[in-house]
Amino acid sequence: MRLGTCYYPEHWPQDMWADDARRMVEAGLSRVRIGEFAWSRIEPEPARFEWEWLDQAIEVLHAAGLGIILGTPTATPPKWLCDKMPDMFAVDADGKVRGFGSRRHYCFSHLGYREEAARITRALAGRYGEHPAIIMWQTDNEYGCHDTVHSFSDSARDAFRLWLADRYGTVEALNEAWGNVFWSMEYRSFEEIDLPNLTVTEANPSHWLAFRRFSSDQVVSFDKAQADILRELSPGRDVMHNAMGFYPDFDHHDLGKQLDVVMWDSYPLGFLEMYAFSEADRHDYVRQGHPDIAAFHHDLYRGCGKNGRWGVIEQQPGPVNWARNNPAPLPGMVRLWTLEAMAHGAELVSYFRWRQAPFAQEQMHAGLLRPDGEAAPGLKEAQQVAPEVERLGDIGAPVKDAALVFSYPSEWVTATQPQGEGLSALWAAFYTYTALRKQGLNVDIVAPSASLDGYAMAVLPCAPIVSGELAERLKAFRGQIIIGPRSGSKTDDLTIPPELAPGKLQWVFDGKVTRSESLRAGIEHQGEGWAGRRWLDHLETDADAELVAGDGTVACWKQGNVRYCATWPEGDVIDVIVARAAEDAGLETVKMPEGLRIRKSGEFAFVFNYRNEARAVPDALCGEPMIGERILPAAGLAVFARG
Amino acid sequence: MRLGTCYYPEHWPQDMWADDARRMVEAGLSRVRIGEFAWSRIEPEPARFEWEWLDQAIEVLHAAGLGIILGTPTATPPKWLCDKMPDMFAVDADGKVRGFGSRRHYCFSHLGYREEAARITRALAGRYGEHPAIIMWQTDNEYGCHDTVHSFSDSARDAFRLWLADRYGTVEALNEAWGNVFWSMEYRSFEEIDLPNLTVTEANPSHWLAFRRFSSDQVVSFDKAQADILRELSPGRDVMHNAMGFYPDFDHHDLGKQLDVVMWDSYPLGFLEMYAFSEADRHDYVRQGHPDIAAFHHDLYRGCGKNGRWGVIEQQPGPVNWARNNPAPLPGMVRLWTLEAMAHGAELVSYFRWRQAPFAQEQMHAGLLRPDGEAAPGLKEAQQVAPEVERLGDIGAPVKDAALVFSYPSEWVTATQPQGEGLSALWAAFYTYTALRKQGLNVDIVAPSASLDGYAMAVLPCAPIVSGELAERLKAFRGQIIIGPRSGSKTDDLTIPPELAPGKLQWVFDGKVTRSESLRAGIEHQGEGWAGRRWLDHLETDADAELVAGDGTVACWKQGNVRYCATWPEGDVIDVIVARAAEDAGLETVKMPEGLRIRKSGEFAFVFNYRNEARAVPDALCGEPMIGERILPAAGLAVFARG
Amino acid sequence: MRLGTCYYPEHWPQDMWADDARRMVEAGLSRVRIGEFAWSRIEPEPARFEWEWLDQAIEVLHAAGLGIILGTPTATPPKWLCDKMPDMFAVDADGKVRGFGSRRHYCFSHLGYREEAARITRALAGRYGEHPAIIMWQTDNEYGCHDTVHSFSDSARDAFRLWLADRYGTVEALNEAWGNVFWSMEYRSFEEIDLPNLTVTEANPSHWLAFRRFSSDQVVSFDKAQADILRELSPGRDVMHNAMGFYPDFDHHDLGKQLDVVMWDSYPLGFLEMYAFSEADRHDYVRQGHPDIAAFHHDLYRGCGKNGRWGVIEQQPGPVNWARNNPAPLPGMVRLWTLEAMAHGAELVSYFRWRQAPFAQEQMHAGLLRPDGEAAPGLKEAQQVAPEVERLGDIGAPVKDAALVFSYPSEWVTATQPQGEGLSALWAAFYTYTALRKQGLNVDIVAPSASLDGYAMAVLPCAPIVSGELAERLKAFRGQIIIGPRSGSKTDDLTIPPELAPGKLQWVFDGKVTRSESLRAGIEHQGEGWAGRRWLDHLETDADAELVAGDGTVACWKQGNVRYCATWPEGDVIDVIVARAAEDAGLETVKMPEGLRIRKSGEFAFVFNYRNEARAVPDALCGEPMIGERILPAAGLAVFARG
């Protein structure tokens, strides 16, 4: 694994560049990402390019021995370009134009902007595509950030109509597929179809799902145009994009297919503050982040790429600026995050950013250096971890325990039709992932199309849309299977299948969901050591009722190697189900103490302590670690050699 | 009382219709409502009508012996119609157009749409008006659903100006009535007057009240146009509209005057979740609904019709889809709700809907049948209750205990000018209704113009606007009177009357409110077994201070047969006041255990158990019940013959 | 000090005026403010003036012996004027036009409205400027009320561009100052610059700060146009404006420079309910207001005027209408508030309003009279306090203990870039003020440019932008200094200074903030009797760590006469720091019991009891009071002569 950093030469005087490059290398970094917001410096006026500074920056970094990841600057078109075509902006669901003044101010469906994006990509790749310093390209930056996947512009509407015509062939087929007879929503032509926003009450969920699919496809095709140019003009270099955390608005499996490497931007403290964590977790992990935030995304994005190549292109090095509250990481966390990425198989961890900028939107975002150029705490940890990374070398292939199947359209279904407060397929996946990790298991988060070979368990936490092909493979799967609520409950167009839920999964599990209900927080169906909460699927089935609450509610049914979790897969109930399934699967589990996590590769077992206090390594891991001690300090870790 | 269901033949293959009709009749249903959203199937292109399917559906249902309630489809104009006149949409208070894609996407004030609505009504009534199967018409569907009464369109503005000219005659009179001298808001002509939205801070409350009155009138006149056509072309049939729960945006007393029957749509679990109930109630009654939700609306809408004719045209049969959380009713609740409607005098209970649709917005809304055509739990309860309804037959006239006076403009006053957080005349009525019912009393919720003859008590929970005529009748009333806070505090134009509150009610109660204050949650003036909360009226009066808190605050004044409740009529304090007044009125009260309710008609006393556990019938009801046992199971009920 | 009231003769029949005036004088009032919303009565049609009624009103009030404060009516342009230039309205940050129908419906940048405002001011001043009854003018009313300082109109955009050109000279200088290279936000001309709203994510904070500065300047120049006319046409009269509470959107120090007197509108109960007070404070002080609300603003606005002349032009006399909840003041509070204003040096306390209006937006706002003309409780307290005010006469100069430095741009920085939830420089000032007052100290809240001579302490609770000039004066200051977090952390353009925080304050305190973090509620670094919360500045310094938490976190550093508070200055921690600094400063402190406050002038010491129960005066004040007793009743007060 390599270490790197994100650098903005255009933010600093040219005479600082060489020293910066030297200090990077001295710190153990060998990769540097540049360029991804620099359009106004590259092309300050229409068609007038200023290459000299970038030529020079690349030379200086190259000369220092750094491999360069060059970004296309399409996330930040300059003002003059926007003024040329003011309809290029995205429009929000309320109809407000999302204008210039920050970033990501373009609509993915605007044909004019697509031409401009291709033009600047071609210009960059033409100039630097074969430069020996350039080892990788990043397309754009964080597609979807600031809720930019869904645009309600006229461009989006026009493109959506074409997309619908392509998908459904005839408007009659669309009316039928969506059930538009309901509420007289039938269309006579594709030209009559608008975007699903600004309706009186909610639009047809089929309409929304189609719009979500379309919007995802627009991101993927926008990206593909750049990837194609880069491959043409920069042969042999990798193409990468930087994904975000807890961000499901486009299908990363689709995107990953056209990339060489999938990377992501890891900000565990910001995510803890901004996403749906409990107050207790936000308190206990305030300077560490919940112990599954980073790992979940490592295991998710590893499954999104073509060959499992992935990395962290932006790693939080200190406090950020964009969360409601922005604490500093506990001393040791930057090192811990780095080695945890390694344990999950990253090929790169790159710290964002090299030096804190004293100006503009991110001036309160820490870097490895302070704004005055002195070392910030993050740099010291990077320097500490670099030789450890080197020493560990090749960690071997990941151990395969459980495959957790997640699909983006699943989340689109629950986002469109939650049916109960806060219910989300993505979060069902996260909670189930936590339950698996609390048993000390390795998890691969895989696409529905991915092979299940070699796993002892397959888990579908909440998969409303399931293909026949997946159902077939599950049927053939000899390990333990867990099927979560709502799975198989919807067709591709978000209608109820004729056979009812779990739809095609009835090939795997002989039962039928005859009624579902969602429950407000505080309503609990208590079993022994667990409770059914938030959701109940009622089943007609000959399966065994494995978990039955005191009031007779069944939370889990079992039939052969299949368990059906009939309540929301969260907290104690999914812990119990996962533990039973793991035992049946013959997996060696390790009950992890609160806040500890383990990750096993071919060569090593890594243990990470996310608590703000010392913790002992569980006895199941015997012997003395090669890195660290058996008593892990707060934010500490240990690495054991595996037999 | 009859049972029925809501059916959408256009959603199902024609070859299923006959079997559906047969199963309805077998289940004990004799009424079916159809047609109310079918415009796009009736008129798929401008002026091209397709009647065959509807002819056939009516024949099939009729042949099975079902009486048909036919709806006009004006809540869902098709896309082609909207495209013809895109200014027909309502506009929300923020100025956003509320477009096509769901339902109720029209502005009540748009003249073009009014013509279209008359045209389709005339077409339907022309074809089926004298068909022997048609026994009743429903106009449109749920006026006001999704907050559609108040439209801020240009059409609404123009109509509002005419309405104002009609009401006030001259703009000088309007300026005077509204006090427009305040903040230089004076107008020189009606053409200068805009709608009250989008002002810098709140508009004149008189302006808002006028707009609320106008908006209500627009609903009523929109409805009247349809009712007139239906009466002309379908002689002898009843005209009905389906009202909603906790919905005060138009005056249902005005609407009821032009209808033959007022019906409503009863979804107790959804209402519990979505309206202002306490967390404790939401927990305890999660699968039953608060015990007064259904009854309150039964007693309210019974008072809205011309002759007390009313019914439940949509009865929740299982989980719904539209609340934040959507639990299933406790087994027994569908039967309980049905017999409770009967106890309150309904002429029909119709379950919504026959079969759950597998597509579109309401796919997660249960029906009597599952989407696969099998019986859902609701059907079994309908089948159980049908013979019970038959056996009870004519239950006799309701016993008259208390008249609770409620007027829609009262709620418009408190909605416009709450003066304290969450204070609402509608909810004051609901809380007071609960207090009356906890004493085992029958309640009629009556319009201010309704006769008070035969009642032992008259209660005005919060009636800011009171006519001299009502004050006269109250003065002559010999039973016990309770006047709640803010009553009589406003003129018809929402100004303070010269004599101060309680205004004309000073004819009834000799006292003057000299100061009012609202109190945040948690501020309590403790008496013995009660507390003054949320509101305090301070009075100058010679009446007796009947309830005095430890700190000297007077919560209730008494003078002859009149009590003035000077704090918000909610919880323990209104319990105490109601109990005292009932005793003074010589009414036989029954202290109901938590969650039990009683309803008395000429022949029977019904007892309902809303708790999720068994409860004994109070001793005050002696003997053995003719239906049920003296120990009521959860969601159980008993019917006693009355001497 | 004088007493007065706010009167609207145009709201009442002319034959009531003389009696009203007589009753004012009888109650001890000698000042009356009129006219500030009367434009539609003065000029009912374009250019047709009706002066007769106002001539008459002025005569009647003058004849009764009242001095008149006349307001310009520019906060309420009439409808006809708005219709002439519909682009005169302000636009909110969402792009919605803020139209006619309430008040303050104009954009400060609209040139046409500026002309109209000058025209009506000239008309009024021309007619009454030299009238002997007129002793003072009020410009407009409550600039900024209802969030009206920030307008996003085209007029504002155009004016902003000119303002930027004036401030920065060249667009290159602006790009450099704002760091627009970040995210390619560089402009090629001032014409390319838009307002900072409606961006995809937040705009550049430098852009926002510039817009906030500009918006404040627009208010000040709008006001100056009126002040200039009034000075020209009404020589010898004072010009005043009425400021609000907790309102920082324009720079009151800038405004105050061009006024003769700064007055403010004091509504302690409404402010308690609407601003960021704890639930406990809202409960305990529900009918009194937090004990520092009024005093804080007295001490703030005294520091805004040219010569310390200030007053309360609107004093809450009973319940108001505009807060979420609107309780009545505890008996005694109107008197207490009046004498407290006196204790802080007011020249006027004027009650708002004389008689409660029975109509329009403020009909639920109490006056000294009820709507029926009878005395409301407030009048009785005004009558009680008038002779007390008279008896105390000249109270002497305020004692100088501590200077609390507050600048409006500081608040603009924290509002633009809070970095942690709810962090605000204004509230840091308020909390620190409370800590000072709990030690019994007198506080002057001063502008950064104000002299620090004569003070024993100087406190900067949170001053991100600090001038070199202030740093020089602090360096020379021999008293105790407290510097709060984030102080000196920003340049004038909201970037990080090269030397890092505390920037120029490093001349005063030798230390450097190397990292800052914000903490969510509930995260505490416990010391002995205090905790660090919400914010932590980490410092490199040779100063002594004076307050160190159990976990090693330093909350306060000390170096000579300077303390650096490294955590948020709120609650126990700032109490401890202030107490230590006061001791080091040799100030005589009095630990005030909860809810008691003291204020010392040359002649007297005033003690106020804000609790809802009796409290003894602290022993530190010896002897018997000349007003009141040593045991203060709820809402009571005592005045002691000072040696």
Ligand SMILES: [Zn+2]
């Ligand atoms: Zn989105």
Ligand SMILES: [Zn+2]
């Ligand atoms: Zn409404």
Ligand SMILES: [Zn+2]
């Ligand atoms: Zn503002």
